[in-house]
Amino acid sequence: MRAQELPPITIYQPLQYGGDNQNWSISQSEEDYIYVANNKGLLEFNGAQWQLYPAPNKSVIRSVKVVDDHIYTGCYMNFGFWKRNALGRLVYTSISDDLKIPLIDDEQFWNIVAMDRYILFQSLNRIYIYNLDKRDYKIINTESTITKIFKVEQSIFYQSYGEGLYTIENGQSRLISHHPKLQTNVIVNIYKHQGELLIQSQEKGFFIWNDDALSEWKTPSKEFIDNLSVYSSVQLNNGDFILGTISNGMVYLNRSGSFVYKIDQTDGLSNNTVLSLFEDNNSNIWLGLDNGINCINIKSALHIYNDKKGDLGTVYTSIMHDNILYLGTNQGLFYKPMDVNTRFKFIEGTKGQVWTLKNIDDTIFCGHNLGTFIVEADQVKMIAPIAGTWDIQPFMEHKDLLIQGNYSGLHFLQRQYGQWSYKNKLEGFDISSRYFAVVDSSKVLVSHEYKGVLEITANPEWSAVQTVSVDSSVNKGFGSSLTTYKGEIYYGHEEGVFKYDKALNTFTKDTLLSSIFPKGEFSSGKLIADGQHDKLWGFSNKNIVYVSPGKFSDKPIISKIPITKSLRKEMVGYETISHMVDDKYLFGTSSGYIIIDLNNIDLKSYKVTINSITNYALNGEISYVNINESPSFKNGDNNIQFNYSVAEYYKYLEAEYQYKLVGYYDGWSDWSSEPSVLFKNLPYGSYTFLLRARIGNNRSENEGVYHFTISKPWYLSNSMLVLYVICVIAFGITVHYLYKRNYKKQRQKLIIKNQKDLELKELESEQLLMQLKNEKLQQDIDNKNRELAISTMSLIKKNEFLNQIKEELKNTADQKNVKPVIKIIDKNINTTDDWKFFQEAFNNADKDFLKKVKTKHPNLTPNDLKLCAYLRLNLSSKEIAPLLNISHRSVEVKRYRLRKKMNLPHEASLTNYILEL
Numbered sequence: 001m002r003a004q005e006l007p008p009i010t011i012y013q014p015l016q017y018g019g020d021n022q023n024w025s026i027s028q029s030e031e032d033y034i035y036v037a038n039n040k041g042l043l044e045f046n047g048a049q050w051q052l053y054p055a056p057n058k059s060v061i062r063s064v065k066v067v068d069d070h071i072y073t074g075c076y077m078n079f080g081f082w083k084r085n086a087l088g089r090l091v092y093t094s095i096s097d098d099l100k101i102p103l104i105d106d107e108q109f110w111n112i113v114a115m116d117r118y119i120l121f122q123s124l125n126r127i128y129i130y131n132l133d134k135r136d137y138k139i140i141n142t143e144s145t146i147t148k149i150f151k152v153e154q155s156i157f158y159q160s161y162g163e164g165l166y167t168i169e170n171g172q173s174r175l176i177s178h179h180p181k182l183q184t185n186v187i188v189n190i191y192k193h194q195g196e197l198l199i200q201s202q203e204k205g206f207f208i209w210n211d212d213a214l215s216e217w218k219t220p221s222k223e224f225i226d227n228l229s230v231y232s233s234v235q236l237n238n239g240d241f242i243l244g245t246i247s248n249g250m251v252y253l254n255r256s257g258s259f260v261y262k263i264d265q266t267d268g269l270s271n272n273t274v275l276s277l278f279e280d281n282n283s284n285i286w287l288g289l290d291n292g293i294n295c296i297n298i299k300s301a302l303h304i305y306n307d308k309k310g311d312l313g314t315v316y317t318s319i320m321h322d323n324i325l326y327l328g329t330n331q332g333l334f335y336k337p338m339d340v341n342t343r344f345k346f347i348e349g350t351k352g353q354v355w356t357l358k359n360i361d362d363t364i365f366c367g368h369n370l371g372t373f374i375v376e377a378d379q380v381k382m383i384a385p386i387a388g389t390w391d392i393q394p395f396m397e398h399k400d401l402l403i404q405g406n407y408s409g410l411h412f413l414q415r416q417y418g419q420w421s422y423k424n425k426l427e428g429f430d431i432s433s434r435y436f437a438v439v440d441s442s443k444v445l446v447s448h449e450y451k452g453v454l455e456i457t458a459n460p461e462w463s464a465v466q467t468v469s470v471d472s473s474v475n476k477g478f479g480s481s482l483t484t485y486k487g488e489i490y491y492g493h494e495e496g497v498f499k500y501d502k503a504l505n506t507f508t509k510d511t512l513l514s515s516i517f518p519k520g521e522f523s524s525g526k527l528i529a530d531g532q533h534d535k536l537w538g539f540s541n542k543n544i545v546y547v548s549p550g551k552f553s554d555k556p557i558i559s560k561i562p563i564t565k566s567l568r569k570e571m572v573g574y575e576t577i578s579h580m581v582d583d584k585y586l587f588g589t590s591s592g593y594i595i596i597d598l599n600n601i602d603l604k605s606y607k608v609t610i611n612s613i614t615n616y617a618l619n620g621e622i623s624y625v626n627i628n629e630s631p632s633f634k635n636g637d638n639n640i641q642f643n644y645s646v647a648e649y650y651k652y653l654e655a656e657y658q659y660k661l662v663g664y665y666d667g668w669s670d671w672s673s674e675p676s677v678l679f680k681n682l683p684y685g686s687y688t689f690l691l692r693a694r695i696g697n698n699r700s701e702n703e704g705v706y707h708f709t710i711s712k713p714w715y716l717s718n719s720m721l722v723l724y725v726i727c728v729i730a731f732g733i734t735v736h737y738l739y740k741r742n743y744k745k746q747r748q749k750l751i752i753k754n755q756k757d758l759e760l761k762e763l764e765s766e767q768l769l770m771q772l773k774n775e776k777l778q779q780d781i782d783n784k785n786r787e788l789a790i791s792t793m794s795l796i797k798k799n800e801f802l803n804q805i806k807e808e809l810k811n812t813a814d815q816k817n818v819k820p821v822i823k824i825i826d827k828n829i830n831t832t833d834d835w836k837f838f839q840e841a842f843n844n845a846d847k848d849f850l851k852k853v854k855t856k857h858p859n860l861t862p863n864d865l866k867l868c869a870y871l872r873l874n875l876s877s878k879e880i881a882p883l884l885n886i887s888h889r890s891v892e893v894k895r896y897r898l899r900k901k902m903n904l905p906h907e908a909s910l911t912n913y914i915l916e917l
Contacts, residue, residue, distance in 0.1 A: 004261050004341065005303035005595050008651035009268040012293040014043055014050030023288030024110075026278035027066040031609065032647030034280070035071055036288060037061040042073055042082060043293075044090065046611055047655065048645035048675035053082065053090050065112035065119070072119055074109025079121045079128070087624035088612035095130060099137060113151045120156065120168075122149040127158065129171060140173050150190040152197065159187040165199075165209075179214045181207065189233045191241075193255075200243075202230050206257065219257030234277040234285075236298070242285060244274025250287060250296070268306065269294055282604070284649050295649050301600035302563070302652055307592040312344060314571050315588030318578045319357040321364050325580070326375065327593070328354025333366060335378060349373075349380055357578075358392050360402065363420070365392045372404060372413065374420060384422040386411055390434040393484075396441065403444075405433030410444065412462065428465030429456055435482040437489045439502060445471070445482060445489065452476035453491060455505070473506040474498050479524030479573045485536045485547075492517075492525030492538065515558060516545045523565050524573045532579065539575045541565045543697065544587065544596070561601060562696025563652045568594070605701040608657070608693035612643045613706065618681075630707040638710050641678040646693045646700065653696050663687040684712045799882035802828055826885070852917055857902050864901065867894050871914045 014036075025037035036043040041054040042061050055061050059076035066072075071082040071090065080094040096103060104125055111122040121128040127140040127149060142160045149158040156168040157176075164178035165187070186202040197209040198217060205226040206217035219225070225243070228251065232244035239255035249264025249272045265272045270292030278286040283299040307313075313331035320326075320338075327334045333350035336342060356367035357375075364375040367389030373380040388407030395401040400415040401423070409430045412423040431454065435447040446454045453471040458464065480493045489500035491507055496514030498507035516538035517525070528537040536547040543560040550557055565572075569589045576588040583598040613625040617636040625631060625640075633640070646655040656671040663685050669677075671694065691704035714720065806825045809818040853868050854860060860868070863884070870880045877891040884891065899910050 005305045006261065006263055006267055007300045008297045008302055008304060009263065010295040010297070010649065010651045011268065011270050012045070012050075012295065013270070014045065014052075014293060021291045022060075023275060023293055024061070025063045025065075025112075025276050026286045026288050027064045027071070028278070028280050029066045029071070030069070031607075032281055034286065034647075034649075035064050035066060036293060037064040037073060037276075042071070042090070046609070046645040047647040047649065049611075049643065053092070056080075056092055056094060060108075062108055062110045063112045063121075065114055067114045067119065072112050072114075072121075074112055074121050074123075076108050077103055077106070079109045079112075086626040086628050088627050089624060095137075096128075099135075101128065101137060101139075111149045113149050113156060115151060115154070115156065120149060122146055122158065127168070127173075129168075138171050140168065140171075142173075147186050148188070150187075152190050152192050157190055161186070177209065177212070177214065181214060188230050189235075191235045200230065200233055217257060219253075221253065221257060221259035224259055225251075225253075225257070232274055232277045234279055236279055236285075237283065242277055244277045244287065245272070247272050250274055250277075250285075252298075263296065266308070280649065282649065295651075297650050297652075299600065299602075300650065300652070301561075301597045301602070303595040303597075305592040305595070310591075312592060314574075314590045315576060315593050316571070316574050317354060317357045317367075317576050318586045318588060318593065319359060319364060320578070320580045320586075321359060321375075322377075324377070325586075326357055326364070327588075328357050328366065330354075333357075333368075333373075333375070333380065345378065347375070347378055347380055349382075355389060356391050360392065360394060361399065365402075367392055367404065372422075383420050384411065384413060386422070386425075388432070390432070391436065393436075393438070396438055403436070403438065405436045405446070407432050409433055410436065410446070410456075424463055426456075426458060426462060426465060429468060435480075437482045437484045437500075439489070439500070445500070447480055447482040447491065449476065449478050449480060453482070453507070471505075471507065473508075477525070479522075479526060481524075481526045483527040483529045483536070485527070485529040485531070486534070486549075490527055490536070492527040494522045494525060497527070497538075512556065512558070513547060516540065516547070518542075524575065526573060526575050528575070528577055530577075530579055537577050539565075539568075539570075544568070544577070560697045561596060561598075562603070562654075563594075564654055567652050567654075603696055603698050605698060606646045606648055606655075606693065606695050607702050608644060608646050608691055608700040608704050610642060610644045610689075610691060610704040610706060613640065614643075615640045625708075627706070630709070632709040632711050635684055635711050635713040638682040638684075639678065639680050640682060640708070641676060642689060642691070642706070643676045644691055644693075644704060645675050646695060648695050655693055655695050657691065657693050659689065659691045661687055661689055682710055684710045684716070798828075799885060803882060803885070849917065853914075856917070859901055860898075863894070864898055867891075867898055868914055871895075871911050874911065874915065 022039045023036050027035050029035065034045040036045070039060045041052050042064065044051045044053065055075045056078050057076060061073050061075045063074040064071060069083060073079065073082065078094055079096050080092060082090040082092050085091050104123070107123045107125065109121045109123050113120040113122070117132045119130045119132065121130065124145050125142060127146065129138040129140070131137065144163055145161045147159045147161050149156065158166050158168070159182065160166055162183050163175070165176050165182045166173045167176050181204065182199070185204050188200045188202050190200070191198040199207045199209055201207065205222060206219070208215050208217050216222070228243065228248055229246040230243050231246050234242050236242065241253040241255070241257070243251040243253065245251060249262060249267070249269050251262045252260040254260055263269055269287070269289065271289040273290035274287050275290060276288035280286060285296040285298045287294040287296065312327060312334055313329040315327050315329050317328035318326060323338050325336050325338055327344065330353050332352060333347045333354050334344040335347060336344045350366070350368060350373065353369040354366060355369070358365045358367070366373040366375050366380060369388055371382055371386050372384035372389045372392065373382050384404070386406050386408065390405040392402055392404040392413070395403045395412070402413040404411050404413060410426040410433050412426070413420055414423040431446065431448055431451065433446045437445050439445060442457050442460070444456050444458070446456060448454060451470070453474055455469050455471050456465055457467045459466055474491055474493060475495065477494050480491065482489065482491055490510070490513065491498040491500070494517065497510050497516060499510045500507050517540055521540040521542050523539050523541050526539060530537065534549050538545045542562065542564055544563050545558060545560050547556045547558055568587070569591060570587070571590055578586050580586050580595065585596045585598070587594045587596055610627060613627055614622050615625055615633055615637050616622045616639050618639070620637070642659070644657065648655050654673055656673050657675065658668050658671050659677055660666060660668045661679060664679070664682065664687060686709045687707070689706040689708070693700040802825045806822055809822055812818050849872060850865055850869065853865065866884065867880065870883060877888055877895065881888045881891045895910055902913070904910060904913060
């Protein structure tokens with residue numbers, strides 16, 4: 001753990017290339033864009049997005065220098081400049097190619113210097129002097145390697161390794177010193193210091209050149225500097241120095257050369273090898289590393305102590321006393337003298353959670369999970385073994401009496417004979433009292449997140465509770481708190497800040513102080529009163545806020561420090577801030593603390609810039625748009641994206657953007673940190689895109705404006721509208737003509753329809769008549785079938801009757817006289833008239849059956865046909881026998897013979913076969 005507090009460090013990993021990512025040189029434009037010479041090309045950073053522009057031959061860019069609106073770069077076998085075109089893109093122009101400069105094989109350009117109207121490009125063997133006005137060049141050759149070129153005020157120097165230090169005068173080189181130390185020691189940089197040349201070497205520290213004499217620069221940190229291997233350095237505008245080392249990160253020296261602090265990979269750098277250093281327009285220091293890019297807010301109002309190893313834990317409270325800083329954390333109480341660069345030390349006996357540290361009458365009280373301690377230097381003494389001391393406060397005007405809130409309620413401490421000790425508990429109240437405020441000699445308020453604000457009255461001795469009630473004028477809620485500021489009691493809640501009216505015994509909302517918690521930005525309602533410095537602190541999602549008395553009126557001043565909750569890394573609901581020295585305050589975090597210097601808070605104004613505009617059709621290719629014109633896009637190219645940024649590089653400031661598209665919707669969007677917006681499928685019309693930004697709590701000093709038009713679709717163009725009018729007129733004429741023609745057709749169709757209806761009715765009448773005829777024929781068939789059935793049964797009955805008579809006659813004794821009668825009977829049974837009658841009736845009922853049978857079986861006899869007719873009527877053999885005047889057995893024989901003639905198989909039914917014919 002290191003005991004140094006460092007400025008905020010921002011780590012940039014702009015592009016993930018894989019492999020090395022060396023960053024050789026850094027420069028800045030007038031728009032505050034950052035340009036980095038990188039292994040893969042030129043990097044541009046506008047504050048929101050990184051953009052890579054590959055080198056002309058896809059090589060390593062070794063140097064970059066911005067002059068006016070030109071970005072000059074040097075790479076392998078090429079040097080030239082980049083300039084932004086109307087589309088917002090950088091375009092490269094090669095000076096060496098345009099002037100056909102004869103370069104040396106494998107030549108690379110490591111440094112660029114600008115002076116007056118000349119740009120100097122330095123390789124390892126030459127210096128090319130390019131005249132901006134005449135656009136011509138000169139070449140300075142050397143016999144040995146040029147390590148680096150330097151600009152010191154209005155002079156140019158360079159080192160020729162093994163020869164010495166040269167200067168350039170009138171376009172010619174001149175040796176100014178061939179001192180051995182300047183021949184063999186690589187010079188990293190040269191500065192003007194107190195009227196003398198201060199020369200920094202890579203391995204041997206600093207030298208002073210004066211009156212042709214070289215001497216060592218003797219500083220308090222000389223021994224430390226001499227042991228460093230320095231690759232790059234820069235002198236800041238305030239005269240201090242920053243050294244970029246090979247393996248020790250960045251070293252900060254003041255103008256007298258004394259060591260101030262060192263930042264390396266342990267403190268947050270991406271890499272310990274610093275290849276390039278650059279101070280930007282806002283005094284931020286950019287580090288081009290062997291792998292990565294870092295930005296250090298060297299003039300930041302914030303300094304950070306980062307407890308990376310977790311030795312301290314989360315800081316819940318802090319206090320400064322006798323130049324000793326005490327930190328109360330979840331792991332105990334720690335201390336460190338502020339005038340010594342040492343580690344924090346743990347105070348024995350304080351293992352556990354420290355809730356509060358209070359200086360009351362020059363005595364440091366420690367509220368601990370175990371109880372209450374008094375702190376004396378690096379020792380503690382327990383005076384109240386009551387678990388969980390949340391807070392300790394003086395009790396009204398009693399100098400020898402303190403009230404404290406604990407897990408189990410309210411307790412009192414007293415001082416007797418100069419010693420503090422535990423006095424008593426306020427009996428009858430056992431609720432955890434993290435926040436409390438004494439109202440008067442008999443009343444105290446306690447805020448509890450789940451029970452609300454409790455109003456407690458006590459007996460005159462403050463030994464027991466008389467009444468406890470809930471104050472209904474305010475709501476309970478998570479993160480709510482009570483505090484006393486300038487003699488008034490305030491309640492912090494998500495709904496605002498409420499002030500207690502002692503006369504009315506109620507809370508009323510303080511509209512001015514409620515601005516601490518803007519709508520939608522509530523983090524916790526904790527309020528911290530610093531009575532010694534007349535400040536009241538609060539915390540929101542976007543800011544740390546403090547209230548201080550007005551200078552010329554009784555209206556308090558509300559100041560906001562734009563450090564967002566995500567960057568503060570505090571324990572929500574347990575925020576802590578305490579005064580250190582002057583206007584410096586310590587804010588506790590989950591991994592250490594942040595020192596805030598109110599005097600150095602400088603919220604400068606920024607400009608918002610529209611960097612590029614692209615548009616595309618659905619499923620089409622993206623094309624860049626001229627940002628200096630107000631174009632009219634094709635109707636299909638109606639997907640428009642705006643990319644914008646604010647060139648702001650502070651770690652704890654966040655740029656947010658708000659926009660509106662007039663013509664589409666006129667309301668401003670919500671604030672967002674997203675540096676681009678895409679409008680999809682815009683309808684045709686004229687639009688104005690407006691953009692503004694806020695950085696912290698300040699609005700950008702300008703607004704971005706861009707006008708554009710989306711053309712009507714082809715089917716709504718003016719020529720098409722004229723065509724539509726012509727078409728409508730032609731359509732009307734055509735419709736009129738067609739209507740008249742259709743009317744005639746309708747009349748003709750109506751006539752035809754009426755005729756068809758008449759024919760249909762006639763057809764229906766004929767069908768009805770046909771139906772009646774069919775019904776009559778069916779009735780005739782039914783009658784004939786009845787006649788056939790009657791005649792058949794009559795024949796059967798008659799023949800049966802005649803056969804019975806015949807049998808009776810055969811049994812009489814007088815056979816002689818009977819035989820004539822029997823003959824008459826046989827004649828009547830076998831009469832052909834009966835058969836003809838039956839055949840006629842049968843043919844009427846079952847037309848053409850006998851013909852069909854005869855056709856199919858031509859070998860059948862008339863008797864066979866008779867049998868077929870009787871079988872057609874589904875008569876049994878018993879019923880057929882009398883009709884044929886034969887026995888039942890003879891019928892079966894006939895049936896058998898008939899089957900044979902019809903060639904029916906054995907399993908087939910004769911009757912079914914005849915019925916199916």
